[in-house]
Amino acid sequence: MGYAPVKSVLNHCQIVTFFLAIFVNYFPVRNLSAAEPLTPLKTISQTTGTVSALRFSxxxxxxxxxxxxxxxxxSIESAETLHKLDKLSGYITSIAASPDGKLLAAGHYQKVTLFNTEDYSQLIQLKHHxxxxxxxxxxxxxxLLTAADDGTIALWKLTDDVWSLAESLANDEPITSLAVDxxxxxxxxxxxxxxxxxRPGSVxxxxxxxxxxxxSHVIHKSAVASLATTNDGKSVLSGSFDESIIVTSVLDGIQTGIFKQHARPVNCIATVPEKEIIFSGSGGRYKEKNExxxxxxxxxxxxxxxxxHAGKxxxxxxxxxxxxxxxxxxxETAIIWDLAGFLK
Known part of the structure; x- marks a missing residue:
């Protein structure tokens, strides 16, 4: 049993299993058959440094x-670089695509740069953070919603073909991650x-x-490093430098699950659409356990x-x-994996 379902009715066997999971911290590892490996399709190595953000079109x-x-x-099919959008300040640490796929946003140092995906021309740089x-x-x-490690969060709106700042909030702590239901x-x-x-980490x-x-929920022993939402929009998953992932109910703030299989800080989390499958990545200052x-x-x-990967x-x-x-x-590499084959 991977979680503590505190809001549900449990039978005796479930309770025993639950407490064993807590005290032993045991999570079963599935034995994968040869027909269902997670297969790498392409490796992308022509980069300018750490791959700091990823997003599919x-x-x-x-x-x-x-x-x-x-x-x-x-390109997913060929792994060829179709476009290189250069001269952006610092690392690209967040990427977003508009629902219609026509706009691409890249968050980097102090700016959010918007591109037109028809020809990948730069449209505007939004400056607030x-x-x-x-x-x-x-x-x-x-x-467009953006956040930064200066503690600010901004809501941008397009009105009469002009992007402008509509709302903003400020926090005393650095914002490390953002997720939207x-x-x-x-x-x-x-x-x-x-x-x-x-210093504890909060969501x-x-x-x-x-x-x-x-x-506001103070739920981690160390800083939060990554976030994701569940597909039903009822919970948020937070990964932390304390090497855990905690699932928290948005409605009442109750922690409904904790995952402790990582041995290094949890830097990133992604959910699989329409499935209760999570992928999380970790790694720290040491060479091993980049999992x-x-x-x-x-x-x-x-x-x-x-x-x-050889690095975190x-x-x-x-x-x-x-x-x-x-x-x-x-x-400095990225790998594209065959997820459809793995989930058969």
């Missing part, structure tokens, strides 16, 4: 890859300072209708655990159609 034909000063558009832009999500084709009703920001390892829920902080783990959200069962895993993404997985690393 809406049409599932390309993967967007962020590195130092550059955003690459790479004073730090590294650590999160970007389109709420619609006309609204599928229905667009709320957003979650992860807080914490990775340089202060004993803050923001009501997107009022653009006000709704709830990719695929696991079941309901049970905590580990489906796959591997170390495919810094980014993970799943395609919109759920057929591909991408991982990026400090080893």
């Amino acid at each position: 809406v049409d599932n034909q390309s993967v967007y890859l962020g590195t130092y000063g550059q955003l690459q558009v790479v 004073r730090g590294q832009v650590t999160g970007a999500n389109f709420l619609s084709n006309q609204q 599928p229905a667009g009703k709320w957003a979650a920001i992860g807080l914490g300072d990775e340089t202060r390892v004993t 803050v829920i923001i009501d997107l209708e009022t653009f006000q902080e709704k709830k 990719l783990i695929g696991w079941n959200l309901s049970t905590g069962e580990v489906l796959i655990k591997s170390e495919p 895993i810094t980014a993970v993404a799943v395609s919109v159609d759920g057929k591909f997985l991408a991982t990026g690393s400090q080893d």
Whole structure:
């Protein structure tokens, strides 16, 4: 049993299993047959540094890859770089695609740069944040939400063909990550300072209708490093420098699950559309335990655990159609995986 379902009725066997999971911290690792491996399809190595952000295109034909000063558009089929978008300040640490696929947003140092995906021409640079832009999500084709490690979160709107700042909030802690629920009703920001390892990490829920902080949960021993939402929009998953992933109910703030199979900080999390499958990537200052783990959200069962990169895993993404997985690393490579075959 991977979780503590505190809000459900449990029979005697379930209770015993649950407490064994807590005290022994045991998560079963599935024995994969030869017919169902997680197979790498392509390796992308022509980068300018650590692969710091990944996102698949809406049409599932390309993967967007962020590195130092550059955003690459790479073909999934051939792994060829179709476009290189250069002269961006610092590392690209967040990437977002509009629902219609016509706009691409790249968050980097103090700026969010928007591109037209028809020819990948630069449209505008949005300036509000004073730090590294650590999160970007389109709420619609006309609204973009961004966050940065200076503690600010911004809502941008397109009106009469002009992008402008509509709302903003500020927090005392660095924002390390951003996630938006599928229905667009709320957003979650992860807080914490990775340089202060004993300082707890928090998850803050923001009501997107009022653009006000709704709830704040101090749930990690160290800074939050990554966020994702469940497909039903009821929970948020937070990965931390404390090497755990915690599942928290948005409605009441109750922690409904904790996953402790990583041995290094959890740098990235991605959910598989329409399935209760999670992929998380980890790694820290040490060479070993740069792990990719695929696991079941309901049970905590580990489906796959591997170390495919020579450096820490810094980014993970799943395609919109759920057929591909991408991982990026400090080893300056990205790998595209056959997720459809694995999930058969």
